Amino acid sequence: MDGIKIKNLNFSYGSKTVLKDLDLEISNGMFGLLGRNGAGKSTLMKLIVGLLPLKSGKISMYGNSIKNKQKIREIVGYLPQDFDFYPDMKVEEALKYLGVLDNIKTSVLNDRMDRLLVLVNLNNERKKKIKNLSGGMKRRLGIAQCLLNDPKVLVVDEPTAGLDPEERIRFRNLLSDLSEEKTVIFSTHIASDLQSSTNHLGILDNGTLVYDGTIDAILDECKSSTFETILSRQDYDKFRKEYLIFEQKETSQGIIVRFLNNGKPEDNFKRIAPTLEAAYLMKIHERRAY
Numbered sequence: 002m003d004g005i006k007i008k009n010l011n012f013s014y015g016s017k018t019v020l021k022d023l024d025l026e027i028s029n030g031m032f033g034l035l036g037r038n039g040a041g042k043s044t045l046m047k048l049i050v051g052l053l054p055l056k057s058g059k060i061s062m063y064g065n066s067i068k069n070k071q072k073i074r075e076i077v078g079y080l081p082q083d084f085d086f087y088p089d090m091k092v093e094e095a096l097k098y099l100g101v102l103d104n105i106k107t108s109v110l111n112d113r114m115d116r117l118l119v120l121v122n123l124n125n126e127r128k129k130k131i132k133n134l135s136g137g138m139k140r141r142l143g144i145a146q147c148l149l150n151d152p153k154v155l156v157v158d159e160p161t162a163g164l165d166p167e168e169r170i171r172f173r174n175l176l177s178d179l180s181e182e183k184t185v186i187f188s189t190h191i192a193s194d195l196q197s198s199t200n201h202l203g204i205l206d207n208g209t210l211v212y213d214g215t216i217d218a219i220l221d222e223c224k225s226s227t228f229e230t231i232l233s234r235q236d237y238d239k240f241r242k243e244y245l246i247f248e249q250k251e252t253s254q255g256i257i258v259r260f261l262n263n264g265k266p267e268d269n270f271k272r273i274a275p276t277l278e279a280a281y282l283m284k285i286h287e288r289r290a291y
């Protein structure tokens with residue numbers, strides 16, 4: 002049976018409900034999970050990899066219940082949001098150590114480690130101590146450790162947080178390449194992290210999955226609601242209380258705003274192509290007027 006199936010999932014920390022009636026099916030390729038801080042993304046990921054106990058609902062992965070921990074460990078690689086490792090260990094020592102813990106034979110491990118260090122572009126850093134790696138390098142080492150046992154599924158929690166723009170792009174491209182062969186589940190609170198390579202998008206808001214579909218479909222849903230106009234500073238203050246602005250730019254002629262509007266457009270509203278950021282805002286504010 003293909004993919005990851007989540008059925009009727011609910012989760013609470015004590016009396017605080019964090020995931021509500023979640024149903025989701027993820028198949029091959031890149032699944033992007035978008036949601037603001039506190040939406041429940043890390044909790045969902047921890048449940049998928051079996052790090053949190055499943056109290057209500059069902060999760061299965063390629064036909065195996067999430068409760069079969071041994072099997073799930075073979076299938077999944079996980080990069081937590083706050084991945085770090087012994088600071089005084091060298092990169093290759095860390096991978097060897099983790100490989101041994103995973104019971105990978107030495108000959109297989111050495112070969113795999115060499116290939117992974119090239120894949121994640123850390124071959125020149127293999128003798129460096131972990132404490133001397135940049136944030137992006139550490140994250141790439143995190144991906145290499147996830148791939149040591151050649152998992153079918155890769156779960157990466159907010160891997161681009163805190164990275165500079167160049168490293169973000171590099172990281173996105175790496176995940177995109179990996180998603181050609183593996184199922185990659187990738188969470189972020191930044192819409193632009195997802196635009197190009199994500200074939201399946203989920204939006205989580207306050208524990209509820211408010212969108213489950215393709216990026217093209219959500220952009221299509223949003224296309225008649227995105228507009229641009231130019232405002233004076235005086236008009237701007239009133240305008241921003243009435244409309245959801247997703248982008249703005251100060252110019253010598255006034256403030257150019259891009260915003261959502263679902264009523265009859267005024268004469269000075271110019272229709273523009275939707276962005277994922279706009280579509281995301283639309284989904285999480287759908288029950289409000291904008």
Ligand SMILES: Nc1ncnc2c1ncn2[C@@H]1O[C@H](COP(=O)(O)OP(=O)(O)OP(=O)(O)O)[C@@H](O)[C@H]1O
Binds near residue numbers: 019036037042045
């Ligand atoms: N161990 C915990 N005990 C109690 N509450 C928790 C615990 N972990 C997370 N929470 C709460 O659950 C909610 C969802 O947190 P979660 O970390 O899953 O969200 P998130 O979307 O990953 O956000 P972030 O990017 O900030 O981690 C938040 O309100 C958070 O404060």
